[in-house]
Amino acid sequence: NAGVMQNPRHLVRRRGQEARLRCSPMKGHSHVYWYRQLPEEGLKFMVYLQKENIIDESGMPKERFSAEFPKEGPSILRIQQVVRGDSAAYFCASSPPSMVNTEAFFGQGTRLTVV
Amino acid sequence: TQLLEQSPQFLSIQEGENLTVYCNSSSVFSSLQWYRQEPGEGPVLLVTVVTGGEVKKLKRLTFQFGDARKDSSLHITAAQPGDTGLYLCAGYRGSTLGRLYFGRGTQLTVWP
Numbered sequence: 516n517a518g519v520m521q522n523p524r525h526l527v528r529r530r531g532q533e534a535r536l537r538c539s540p541m542k543g544h545s546h547v548y549w550y551r552q553l554p555e556e557g558l559k560f561m562v563y564l565q566k567e568n569i570i571d572e573s574g575m576p577k578e579r580f581s582a583e584f585p586k587e588g589p590s591i592l593r594i595q596q597v598v599r600g601d602s603a604a605y606f607c608a609s610s611p612p613s614m615v616n617t618e619a620f621f622g623q624g625t626r627l628t629v630v
Numbered sequence: 631t632q633l634l635e636q637s638p639q640f641l642s643i644q645e646g647e648n649l650t651v652y653c654n655s656s657s658v659f660s661s662l663q664w665y666r667q668e669p670g671e672g673p674v675l676l677v678t679v680v681t682g683g684e685v686k687k688l689k690r691l692t693f694q695f696g697d698a699r700k701d702s703s704l705h706i707t708a709a710q711p712g713d714t715g716l717y718l719c720a721g722y723r724g725s726t727l728g729r730l731y732f733g734r735g736t737q738l739t740v741w742p
Contacts, residue, residue, distance in 0.1 A: 519672075548728060556675070557632070557718065557735060563728040571729060606672050615682070616722040617661055618702075619730060621672035 516543065519609050519622035521591075534594040534601070536625045538539060540609030545592045549575075549582060554606040564590060597629045612629045633657055634719055636733035643709055644741050651704045651736045653719030659731075661723040662695055662702045667716040667735070709740045 520539040527535050531564040533570040540547050560574040564584035575582065579597075584590040594601055604626050637652045641720045653662070661680045663674035677686050679695035679702060690709045690713075692705040702719055 521672075546728060548730070550730075550732075555734075557732040558720075558730075560729045560731070570727065574729070610728075615728050616724075618663065618675060618678050620675060621665075623670075623672045627671075 516554045519544075519572060519607055519620055521605075521607050521622035521625050523625060524623060525626045525628070529545075529630055531596050531600060534597050536592040536605050536607075536627070536628055537593075538590040538592070538607030538609075538622060540590070540607075541620055544609035544611050544620075546570075546610045546615055547584050548608045548610075549590075549592050550555075550608065550621075551604045554603075558606065560592060561592070564622065594627075599629050602627055602629045632734060633731045634720055634721060634733035635742050636717075636736050638736060639734065640737050640739075642739045642741070646708055647740075649706050649738070651717055651738070653704075653733055654703045655700050655713075655721070657723065659721035660694060660699070662691055662699075662719060662721040663730070664702070665699055665718040665720060673718055673720075675686055695732055696712075709738075709742045711742050714738055714740050 522537050546562045551559045558630040562575045562582045563571040579595045581593045604624045606621050606624045608621045610619045635654050663678050664676045667673045676692045680697045683697045684695045690707045694703045716735045716737050718735045720730045
């Protein structure tokens with residue numbers, strides 16, 4: 516059973532470009548979460564999605580950031596007009612419906628570098 | 631402010647020693663998780679504790695959830711170099727669905 520798959524593993528973008536981060540959850544997991552990890556900080560919650568629904572986006576910046584989890588295909592975290600401060604590791608996690616608020620399994624992350 | 635405070639932030643010990651990492655909060659959590667993260671990788675779930683006072687053992691690792699469900703500890707017996715890594719505690723609160731709150735982590739280095 517494959518784990519949570521994220522791609523790309525590393526992404527370099529120039530200031531002002533767009534970054535698209537993809538996450539395929541574990542098989543049978545319909546709940547997806549995105550977290551950001553900055554140097555010297557812990558992981559911070561960004562957004563919680565179910566298929567075609569955003570459940571909680573309170574941790575996501577209001578501007579330039581958006582997330583989706585379509586009926587078919589991976590979840591996408593999109594950052595428009597990236598700035599240096601967006602450089603971080605972005606992690607996706609997933610859980611089955613029965614394990615929401617009990618366990619989440621993380622992918623290997625996408626390291627975004629803005630130059 | 632961090633909802634979960636981990637201590638110590640760094641721990642450097644010799645192989646064979648015992649150690650304890652603490653995770654404290656003034657808030658109640660419905661469950662707590664411990665993860666281990668290697669450089670360049672994602673967090674890997676080690677254990678979930680749900681019941682206040684619960685103790686779980688995973689080989690040389692012992693995890694405890696406080697009676698009031700506000701704190702947790704991770705104890706490693708006879709540490710080995712392979713235990714080196716970043717240990718993260720994280721928890722769910724009953725008031726928010728799906729959102730994990732993380733501590734900043736304890737960086738453990740075990741020297742041969």
